[in-house]
Amino acid sequence: MFRVMLSLLLALGISSSALSAEGEFADYKVGDITHTLPKQATDDYILGIRDIGRALQQCQSKRRTLTNPLIMRQSLLSVSQSRNGCRFVYLREANWQYECTLPAKVATELGLSMERASLRSGQALGDFSDGEKEVLFDSRFCRESSMK
Structure with a gap:
């Protein structure tokens, strides 16, 4: 009887651990492909992009280092005021x-x-949006260079 109860408790413990592990991942659609990614890391990245976007709208000094969980690569984003904008x-x-x-x-x-x-979470993980491209690829405002 004791062994049966112990087996049931272990089985319940394993299944509850498996369920809690599943809660740590979520699906994010990037383009036409759905990716299952760590929820906390992905949310941190998306919220970081949103935070920088809001800082840009006010031209508030802000600096963030973000890791894109889709490709596990870091980006550095920095906003500051200057004499010219x-x-x-x-x-x-x-x-x-x-x-x-x-x-x-x-x-x-x-x-x-x-x-x-960032509000369309998967888009922040992939390529630039059209609005971002219009500014970042405009040589009147931005200088683009390869770091490869």
């Missing part, structure tokens, strides 16, 4: 560097685009 530096996943001097209106547009991408 809002300065934004984005070292993306150790591949590309974007150095931008943005007028207030453009900084707000980029910040809103980043915030919108």
